[in-house]
Amino acid sequence: MTPPAAERIRTLPPYPFAVLNQRVRALQQAGKDIIRLDIGSPDMPPPEAVTETLYASAQRPDRHGYAGYKGTAGFREAIAAYYQRRFGVTLDPETEVLPLLGSKEGIVNLALAYISPGDVVLTPAISYPAYAAGAHLAGGEAIFLPVSEKDGYLPDFTAIRPADAARAKLLWVNYPNNPTGSVADLDFYTQAVEFCRRNNLILASDNPYVDVTFDGYVAPSALQADGAKDCAVEFMSFSKTYNMAGWRLGAAVGNAEAIRNLLVVKSNVDSGHFHAVYDAGIVALQTPQAWIDERNGIYQRRRDRILAVLPEIGLKAYKPAGSLYVWARVEDGDGGAYAEAALEAASVVIAPGLIYGEAGRQYLRFSVGVPDDHLDEALERLKRWFASRA
Ligand SMILES: Cc1ncc(COP(=O)(O)O)c(C=O)c1O
Structure with missing residues (x-):
């Protein structure tokens, strides 16, 4: 027996990405080939x-x-x-x-x-x-x-x-x-x-x-x-x-x-x-600006690849000027339901907007911190899944 955790812990919901990670690990252990577009972490090395x-x-x-x-x-x-x-x-x-x-x-x-x-x-x-x-x-x-x-x-x-x-x-x-x-x-x-x-x-x-x-x-x-x-x-x-x-x-x-x-x-x-x-x-801190520009150029091309595919998968977004993310609105429904269906049917993880607050319920967050070949494969899977839904 151990004592109950402090009130501040019992009343704090688990960190959303920790919960998502557990879910993804379970699917991977069950043999699913999952591609993650939800992680806000750079996929490339430091200088x-x-x-x-x-x-x-x-x-x-x-x-x-x-x-x-x-x-x-x-x-x-x-x-x-x-x-x-x-x-x-x-x-x-x-x-x-x-x-x-x-x-x-x-x-x-x-x-x-x-x-x-x-x-x-x-x-x-x-x-x-x-x-x-x-x-x-x-x-x-x-x-x-x-x-x-x-x-x-x-x-x-x-x-x-x-x-x-x-x-x-x-x-x-x-x-x-x-x-x-x-x-x-x-x-x-x-x-x-x-x-x-x-x-x-x-x-x-x-x-x-x-x-x-x-x-x-x-x-x-x-x-x-x-x-x-x-x-x-x-x-x-x-x-x-x-x-x-x-x-x-x-x-x-x-x-x-x-x-x-x-x-x-x-x-x-x-x-x-x-x-x-x-x-x-x-x-x-002394990294040449050219290194940063080149890296940002890679993210920018990925951003554009995601934006180009969104209309084919029922999503809409404006062009972000910065960050690692594309914030996409589900045209007819709920971000959580969309993310769940994409995970189940296409084995692609997209972050539900609800993680960032109730006002994000209709949205999904795509990360550009994903290697090009993984991103291409994930977008193809989403297109196939979405086309087969109707
Ligand atoms: C808005 C924002 N603030 C802070 C952080 C945390 O960054 P760090 O790795 O420096 O703790 C993140 C990481 O994703 C972030 O998106």
Whole structure:
């Protein structure tokens, strides 16, 4: 006999992708040849210089100890240099940069740093599940801001009820967006900063896809908005920009007090990476833009392949300017039912939109992080299945 799990665990639904993974494993064990279009993880390796640096650094006897709760000074300086170069934003590497064990870790720990029972986070009604989960684990809750395709999945800050704003501590935004692929301009971030300053909130900008963009689009950072550092903290991730999802490397940057509070949580929970990971991260941050452009070009071609097939399989989508995803609407029905039928009949996994909130019920998320031959085979299977349905 063991005691029951804590209330916060018993009332937290299992992480949707963990449930989906179990289901897929069971089908694979039963001999099914499954193709996954649901996984938001790059299928290609990091730049060679990154893996070479990891290898060389790991050979050194002095690189295996604790590297400190704030990572290495060199890594923090390299992140500050990236923000200066890429966005023209100046960061103090000592007080405004904090390495993370992947951005998801920082997202949940930011909630532990700010949310007490009764507090809320504001998050778009279609968003990455960790924003609401973090609030729940901290004893608070999420209030979902309506978003829709016609508004480009951008929340309207003027529509937030003053009573909700008064209870809130954090506002989450994420552009280029998972799962919708929608983007935001600097004007949007300026409005978000104004709203957060007026209401005494942290603007939490989760920005892992900022360098995964298409058709020449260049995404901004929330920290470029005037006065952003008064209230904003941005989460950057090496997972998608440099194809390093399994490395668990990211950083929180921006408002020094938010960074300090996040460090209080983190220094009680983890002890950072070992030096070799930070050494390789420094090299990743120096990746030539040409490498990023070439990789994005591969995703863009896959995006276009998916978009071309959608009308033949009863789905409709706009062209996303960034992220790893195509967000497709089921013309006559429910995303969950569609995904279930595609899995059963075509052995293709597509993420049901409901994973990202009730407002995503009619949608499906396709990932472009899938090798070309797998993607082609999956799309052919879906076409055959859909044609045979009628
Ligand atoms: C919007 C968003 N935020 C955060 C993450 C987590 O990324 P990381 O690998 O840095 O933890 C993901 C991963 O898919 C994501 O889509």
